[in-house]
Amino acid sequence: MAAPVDSRFAPLGNRQATAERITTPPISFAKDAWRRFQTNKVAVFGLIMLLILLLASVFGPMFTKHTYSDQSILLANQGPSGEYWLGTDKLGRDLFVRILFGGRISLAVALFAGLVELVIGVVYGAVAGLAGGRIDNLMMRIVDIVDTIPSTIYVILLAVLLKPGLTSIFLAIGIIYWTGMARLVRAQVLSLKQQEFMLAARTLGAGKARLVFRHLIPNAMAPIIVELTFSIPRAIFTEAFLSFIGLGVSAPMASWGVLANDGLIALRTYPWQLAFPSIAIIMCTLAFNFVGDGLRDALDPKLRK
Amino acid sequence: MTTQGAPLVEVKDLKLHFPITAGFPIPRQVGAVKAVDGVSFSIQPGETLGLVGESGCGKTTVGRTLLRLYPPTDGKVIYDGKDLSTLGEREFLPYRRKMQMIFQDPYASLDPRMTAGDIIGEAIDIHGLSSGKERMDRIYSLLDLVGLLPEHASRFPHEFSGGQRQRIGIARALAVEPNFIVCDEPISALDVSIQAQVVNLMEDLQEKLGIAYLFIAHDLSMVKHISRRIAVMYLGRIVEIADSETLYSKPMHPYTLALLSAVPIPDPVVEGQRQRIILEGDPPSPVNPPSGCRFRTRCPYAKEKCKEEDPKLIDVSKGHGVACHFPFGA
Amino acid sequence: MKPLLTIENLQTSFKTYAGDVQAVRDVNLTVHEGEVLAVVGESGSGKSVTMMSVMRLLAKNAKIQGQAFFNGQDLLALSEKEMRKIRGREIAMVFQDPMTGLNPTLTIGAQLREGIMLHMGLSKQEANKRAVELLNKVGVPEPERRLAQYPHEFSGGMRQRVMIALGLACDPRLIIADEPTTALDVTIQAQILELMKQLKKEMNTAIILITHNLGVVAGMADRVAVMYGGRVCEVGTVHQIFHEPRHPYTWALLRAIPRLDEHKRRLESIAGSPPNMLKPPGGCPFHPRCAHAMNVCTSEAPEMTEMGNQHRAACWLMHPDAPKVDFSQEVTKA
Numbered sequence: 001m002a003a004p005v006d007s008r009f010a011p012l013g014n015r016q017a018t019a020e021r022i023t024t025p026p027i028s029f030a031k032d033a034w035r036r037f038q039t040n041k042v043a044v045f046g047l048i049m050l051l052i053l054l055l056a057s058v059f060g061p062m063f064t065k066h067t068y069s070d071q072s073i074l075l076a077n078q079g080p081s082g083e084y085w086l087g088t089d090k091l092g093r094d095l096f097v098r099i100l101f102g103g104r105i106s107l108a109v110a111l112f113a114g115l116v117e118l119v120i121g122v123v124y125g126a127v128a129g130l131a132g133g134r135i136d137n138l139m140m141r142i143v144d145i146v147d148t149i150p151s152t153i154y155v156i157l158l159a160v161l162l163k164p165g166l167t168s169i170f171l172a173i174g175i176i177y178w179t180g181m182a183r184l185v186r187a188q189v190l191s192l193k194q195q196e197f198m199l200a201a202r203t204l205g206a207g208k209a210r211l212v213f214r215h216l217i218p219n220a221m222a223p224i225i226v227e228l229t230f231s232i233p234r235a236i237f238t239e240a241f242l243s244f245i246g247l248g249v250s251a252p253m254a255s256w257g258v259l260a261n262d263g264l265i266a267l268r269t270y271p272w273q274l275a276f277p278s279i280a281i282i283m284c285t286l287a288f289n290f291v292g293d294g295l296r297d298a299l300d301p302k303l304r305k
Numbered sequence: 306m307t308t309q310g311a312p313l314v315e316v317k318d319l320k321l322h323f324p325i326t327a328g329f330p331i332p333r334q335v336g337a338v339k340a341v342d343g344v345s346f347s348i349q350p351g352e353t354l355g356l357v358g359e360s361g362c363g364k365t366t367v368g369r370t371l372l373r374l375y376p377p378t379d380g381k382v383i384y385d386g387k388d389l390s391t392l393g394e395r396e397f398l399p400y401r402r403k404m405q406m407i408f409q410d411p412y413a414s415l416d417p418r419m420t421a422g423d424i425i426g427e428a429i430d431i432h433g434l435s436s437g438k439e440r441m442d443r444i445y446s447l448l449d450l451v452g453l454l455p456e457h458a459s460r461f462p463h464e465f466s467g468g469q470r471q472r473i474g475i476a477r478a479l480a481v482e483p484n485f486i487v488c489d490e491p492i493s494a495l496d497v498s499i500q501a502q503v504v505n506l507m508e509d510l511q512e513k514l515g516i517a518y519l520f521i522a523h524d525l526s527m528v529k530h531i532s533r534r535i536a537v538m539y540l541g542r543i544v545e546i547a548d549s550e551t552l553y554s555k556p557m558h559p560y561t562l563a564l565l566s567a568v569p570i571p572d573p574v575v576e577g578q579r580q581r582i583i584l585e586g587d588p589p590s591p592v593n594p595p596s597g598c599r600f601r602t603r604c605p606y607a608k609e610k611c612k613e614e615d616p617k618l619i620d621v622s623k624g625h626g627v628a629c630h631f632p633f634g635a
Numbered sequence: 636m637k638p639l640l641t642i643e644n645l646q647t648s649f650k651t652y653a654g655d656v657q658a659v660r661d662v663n664l665t666v667h668e669g670e671v672l673a674v675v676g677e678s679g680s681g682k683s684v685t686m687m688s689v690m691r692l693l694a695k696n697a698k699i700q701g702q703a704f705f706n707g708q709d710l711l712a713l714s715e716k717e718m719r720k721i722r723g724r725e726i727a728m729v730f731q732d733p734m735t736g737l738n739p740t741l742t743i744g745a746q747l748r749e750g751i752m753l754h755m756g757l758s759k760q761e762a763n764k765r766a767v768e769l770l771n772k773v774g775v776p777e778p779e780r781r782l783a784q785y786p787h788e789f790s791g792g793m794r795q796r797v798m799i800a801l802g803l804a805c806d807p808r809l810i811i812a813d814e815p816t817t818a819l820d821v822t823i824q825a826q827i828l829e830l831m832k833q834l835k836k837e838m839n840t841a842i843i844l845i846t847h848n849l850g851v852v853a854g855m856a857d858r859v860a861v862m863y864g865g866r867v868c869e870v871g872t873v874h875q876i877f878h879e880p881r882h883p884y885t886w887a888l889l890r891a892i893p894r895l896d897e898h899k900r901r902l903e904s905i906a907g908s909p910p911n912m913l914k915p916p917g918g919c920p921f922h923p924r925c926a927h928a929m930n931v932c933t934s935e936a937p938e939m940t941e942m943g944n945q946h947r948a949a950c951w952l953m954h955p956d957a958p959k960v961d962f963s964q965e966v967t968k969a
Binding site: 195196197199200201202203204205206210214215218219221 | 369372374398401402405406408409410413414415416417418419427428431432474477481
């Protein structure tokens with residue numbers, strides 16, 4: 001009895017080759033993190049703000065009519081106008097361009113702090129974490145000691161030994177800013193050390209250098225980046241504070257802290273001279289924090305699907 | 306049944322004690338977790354020895370100590386006649402090509418930041434086995450050997466399924482051309498239908514390349530399937546070691562009996578007729594093992610002698626060793 | 636036997652930023668009074684999500700459709716308040732991980748008493764007495780002393796016994812046990828399963844046992860439902876499923892697992908991997924891995940075919956026009 005052959009029931013046969021295909025397009029960590037970052041509107045806003053501040057500070061002063069040190073005594077202490085967008089200070093200097101220029105200083109400080117953290121902090125923490133035992137103990141006690149001494153003391157000491165200025169700020173930041181990162185990296189390394197992929201690398205015969213640079217640090221990158229984005233505004237604020245109390249850059253150069261200090265004196269009469277630099281500091285700090293929050297969420301492997 | 310000849314790997318009285326420190330200001334050692342406390346066995350070339358036991362018995366530690374992931378407290382590891390315990394780290398490096406490891410967790414045993422190709426390639430790079438185009442070819446052929454496609458070399462671990470990740474781990478171990486692989490619970494974290502895939506792959510590779518395995522697992526059914534011989538561990542010691550069939554049909558140690566009776570069999574008729582030996586209580590702590598025979602606190606047949614004297618692992622019949630004063634069928 | 640819980644046309648999906656995860660797609664299951672129904676499946680089968688949907692324990696982003704009739708009420712239509720009266724009292728759950736299933740900051744006694752006092756209206760003294768009885772029943776030695784202890788002072792096996800005691804606290808008619816012994820050593824697992832069998836006999840509770848271990852199923856279950864890719868493939872008594880299976884997935888599963896009592900044979904693996912529930916395969920979810928797949932399998936999901944004696948399978952091979960398969964070949968005996 002020949003049954004009508006229903007093509008629906010024709011066998012599909014062997015499809016071994018397609019069984020192993022991965023159907024989704026390749027996506028690396030970085031791309032996936034970027035996609036997740038983009039969904040966070042606040043973080044994206046922060047990023048845009050940062051970019052604007054960066055571009056304005058670096059390129060702005062090249063295009064303004066006045067330079068940061070041009071004085072026009074007759075036009076001192078003017079409010080915002082068409083000529084001077086944010087007004088002038090007590091020596092008739094254009095506040096707008098001085099703020100932009102101040103941005104350069106602040107960002108230079110930020111960059112330096114970041115570098116110090118990366119180079120000194122990360123390597124120190126990784127070595128301590130990997131070494132373990134007594135070496136780790138010793139290294140962490142050194143960190144404790146460095147941390148305990150208030151940063152202001154360092155700066156004052158340096159200001160006494162050297163002249164107040166950008167150098168002493170850089171040195172002060174260099175001495176104190178790596179400790180937080182070192183602790184963080186050490187903690188990361190301690191937890192990563194026992195992960196099976198680390199054991200696998202050791203089983204293959206990987207040496208210490210390969211373990212640290214090819215495995216540990218890339219996997220600790222996420223918290224490192226997040227820590228960086230949060231500590232940079234601290235560095236900027238520190239610089240602003242130091243300049244505020246007179247230990248920073250000197251006239252006619254101006255960082256935001258210096259501008260704020262100058263503006264404080266004139267608070268009752270020309271409040272905008274304090275307001276504008278303060279707003280700049282706030283915007284910059286907020287922007288970094290927004291970006292940092294967004295990065296932390298975007299890079300957290302547990303939140304990924 | 307086992308080819309007699311020189312064993313490939315021999316372990317003699319291996320011990321690994323993790324020190325417990327306490328005290329202030331300078332901590333002192335106050336005790337030790339005796340994770341592995343005198344383990345001896347040997348593995349012939351191309352053979353699989355299964356190592357079973359429950360949590361805390363030390364089987365994973367044995368595997369890791371064999372490959373020097375932990376430095377042994379005592380005992381010897383002998384590879385191809387050479388005593389490895391005397392070697393420094395640098396002299397040991399070439400042996401890392403001969404002895405490799407496959408790990409349990411397919412999600413944690415691959416570096417999430419590296420592509421599959423890099424992961425396999427790292428093995429090649431560390432020992433400088435090849436470079437350039439030859440290296441890529443080698444990576445592709447390794448991927449093929451484990452049933453993956455060349456296009457997978459540029460993908461990241463999170464894009465693969467558990468079974469595929471495990472196969473990448475196998476490819477990585479194979480990249481250095483080892484003769485001996487320690488498999489630490491390689492399939493426990495995989496779905497049932499995938500376990501068979503990986504086990505079949507391992508068996509095929511063994512046949513093709515003549516690799517010996519130390520198969521560490523707690524699933525006795527799977528261990529019996531893949532191993533020629535099985536060693537049963539309890540609290541840091543081997544309590545029985547025999548051919549797989551013999552262990553199943555003529556077990557001699559009370560713990561082995563209890564273990565066998567506890568393993569569920571996927572057949573309702575068989576299950577309905579079974580008499581289970583239910584062990585009371587929980588395994589004691591490896592910090593303070595019981596005096597005499599370690600199993601006596603849970604052994605339904607313990608006698609006075611068991612409290613006083615610690616039984617040694619003795620060969621009762623050809624290739625069948627038991628550590629018990631009153632073994633069954635003796 | 637009277638049906639106790641009847642799940643009809645259950646569909647559950649989760650809204651995620653990557654899309655909709657269709658975890659459960661059209662599940663129909665019945666549990667009768669006093670019986671043990673094992674729900675077997677691997678990752679992505681939807682077995683846990685099915686039960687969590689019925690218990691209404693899923694997160695806000697879950698969309699549940701269908702009905703679950705228990706005692707004449709549709710659980711999926713109840714308010715949260717009404718549902719709370721049922722959870723713990725009529726239907727209890729025992730979870731997989733004894734480490735996290737218990738609150739680490741409360742004593743065992745407090746956790747046991749909580750449910751008892753809430754559902755049964757007993758005083759603290761009476762609840763304590765009952766808690767001691769329960770611990771005795773599940774085989775925890777020195778129960779009075781242990782009531783005052785915290786979860787971390789118990790071993791894994793003991794914790795699981797406490798979880799079972801928690802489940803039994805209010806004499807439920809149904810216990811849903813989600814992989815209750817997967818995290819335990821095999822000798823401890825034997826203890827716990829023995830205990831569950833004994834308790835079921837004494838208290839005539841129905842049990843839904845969610846597991847992927849076919850050995851456990853063979854030892855415990857009266858009836859079995861096999862799930863794959865969010866659907867039920869096959870349902871039947873434990874004898875029917877093990878000795879007369881009719882679904883290609885069931886065949887493949889049985890041939891892929893080693894048996895302690897068999898002689899060495901080549902395990903038959905199933906090619907491919909468990910399905911991606913974000914984009915499940917069209918038609919029958921098993922077709923990409925099925926040796927018997929046909930054209931129709933890729934586009935239309937098969938209906939459940941009744942084969943007599945309450946044995947049902949969802950497979951196009953059951954269709955009269957499908958090529959005939961020799962079933963005895965598919966079921967290998969050890």
